[in-house]
Amino acid sequence: MPLPATHGAGSIPNPAHPTMPTPPPSSAPSSPRTAVLWCNLGSPDAPTAPAVRRYLSQFLHDHRVVEIPRAIWCLILHGIILRVRPAKSAAKYASIWLAEGSPLKVWTARQAALLDARLAARGHRVTVRDAMRYANPAIGDRLDTLQAEGVDRVLVLQAYPQYSATTTASVIDAVTAWTQRRRRLPEIRFVNDYHDDPAYIEALAQGVEAWWAVHGRPDQLVMSFHGIPARNIALGDPYQSQCLRTAQLLADRLQLSADQHRVTFQSRFGRAKWLEPYTEPTLRALGAAGVGRVDVMCPGFPSDCLETLEEIAMEGREAFLHAGGKTFHFIPCMNDSAVWIDAMTGLAERHLAGWDTQASNAPPTVDGALAQRLRDGTPPLSIESDGTVF
Ligand SMILES: C=CC1=C(C)c2cc3[nH]c(cc4nc(cc5[nH]c(cc1n2)c(C)c5CCC(=O)O)C(CCC(=O)O)=C4C)c(C)c3C=C
Numbered sequence: 213m214p215l216p217a218t219h220g221a222g223s224i225p226n227p228a229h230p231t232m233p234t235p236p237p238s239s240a241p242s243s244p245r246t247a248v249l250w251c252n253l254g255s256p257d258a259p260t261a262p263a264v265r266r267y268l269s270q271f272l273h274d275h276r277v278v279e280i281p282r283a284i285w286c287l288i289l290h291g292i293i294l295r296v297r298p299a300k301s302a303a304k305y306a307s308i309w310l311a312e313g314s315p316l317k318v319w320t321a322r323q324a325a326l327l328d329a330r331l332a333a334r335g336h337r338v339t340v341r342d343a344m345r346y347a348n349p350a351i352g353d354r355l356d357t358l359q360a361e362g363v364d365r366v367l368v369l370q371a372y373p374q375y376s377a378t379t380t381a382s383v384i385d386a387v388t389a390w391t392q393r394r395r396r397l398p399e400i401r402f403v404n405d406y407h408d409d410p411a412y413i414e415a416l417a418q419g420v421e422a423w424w425a426v427h428g429r430p431d432q433l434v435m436s437f438h439g440i441p442a443r444n445i446a447l448g449d450p451y452q453s454q455c456l457r458t459a460q461l462l463a464d465r466l467q468l469s470a471d472q473h474r475v476t477f478q479s480r481f482g483r484a485k486w487l488e489p490y491t492e493p494t495l496r497a498l499g500a501a502g503v504g505r506v507d508v509m510c511p512g513f514p515s516d517c518l519e520t521l522e523e524i525a526m527e528g529r530e531a532f533l534h535a536g537g538k539t540f541h542f543i544p545c546m547n548d549s550a551v552w553i554d555a556m557t558g559l560a561e562r563h564l565a566g567w568d569t570q571a572s573n574a575p576p577t578v579d580g581a582l583a584q585r586l587r588d589g590t591p592p593l594s595i596e597s598d599g600t601v602f
Pocket residue numbers: 253254255256268276277278297301314316372376378379438439440441479481512513516517518519
């Protein structure tokens with residue numbers, strides 16, 4: 213168990229326990245303060261071409277996202293993409309924008325607030341903050357604020373259930389870039405993925421079941437994941453196999469046979485080969501083949517965003533119906549569903565384990581009480597069967 217910092221009081225002898233330094237007075241912040249940083253991709257600050265250009269420039273300069281040699285890529289990026297794409301993407305963002313901002317940011321902030329409340333209700337003294345890899349609120353700014361608030365332990369959780377270097381490693385890069393600019397560092401933990409976490413699978417399944425309870429069942433359930441370049445898989449990215457595992461676990465949980473579901477990959481960017489089968493051509497093929505109803509869900513996206521609300525729920529629907537399909541449903545992402553917040557809580561608690569996060573007014577756990585005893589310089593006398601320490 214890590215011992216807490218002594219805040220400079222170490223030179224005063226402690227008569228009760230000579231080998232221990234005297235702890236600070238109990239009113240002082242004697243135990244480390246812990247935060248969870250709930251990180252997502254980020255959105256432009258506004259659905260306008262200039263804001264989208266700034267966002268895309270930061271996003272598409274990330275070496276984790278585009279691995280083409282810089283000199284060539286910068287020519288393409290500045291010469292074509294950042295001239296053409298911002299206006300087109302801004303119109304798409306405008307079609308899904310909420311009064312409070314981008315759906316991705318609104319849901320991510322809400323998830324952070326709900327996780328904060330749930331952890332507090334379970335007796336943890338933990339601050340939860342949302343942070344975005346691109347645009348705002350930036351990861352570095354959030355870490356600065358947390359540190360100014362006295363936080364010295366940070367658990368980095370990401371809104372990417374499946375690991376990819378393009379997303380997960382990029383968030384880790386942003387956090388470690390911040391650490392390189394700071395002298396006094398908090399303890400930091402990262403979670404790489406939770407693609408097979410039973411509570412995550414259960415949250416996905418219950419979202420589907422709730423939808424089907426109201427709207428009936430489809431002929432086909434399409435599970436659409438964000439794509440990445442096929443080359444990344446050949447270079448060792450585990451993303452594809454984690455997506456396929458998530459999909460299989462979900463299909464098993466929903467008791468779907470092989471002909472009742474399929475996996476596709478969406479959001480192809482550029483001309484290179486990405487993970488296949490691609491979502492939109494698949495929807496067109498299903499419509500043309502006379503499949504009456506498809507339901508599409510996006511298990512890799514905990515929050516609805518441009519890629520689900522516009523690309524799937526609008527463009528995907530249009531592609532399927534135009535090709536001859538009869539009925540199209542988009543099943544919303546988990547967003548703020550209670551079962552998803554439960555899954556996030558379990559994930560956070562598992563990875564916070566060993567850090568003393570017990571609030572002073574909460575019933576002490578064995579770990580928490582032992583830590584307090586060590587801080588006070590008093591050895592624990594006995595541990596009751598219910599975990600109470602005297
Ligand atoms: C699983 C999550 C994601 C992976 C993997 C991912 C890889 C990836 N994305 C691009 C390019 C773009 N993605 C864009 C939007 C976007 N991407 C994700 C998630 C993953 N991306 C989300 C949640 C969003 C939506 C953000 C929002 O504001 O709602 C965009 C911007 C939109 C646009 O202009 O079309 C681009 C560009 C690449 C190149 C890539 C892997 C190599």
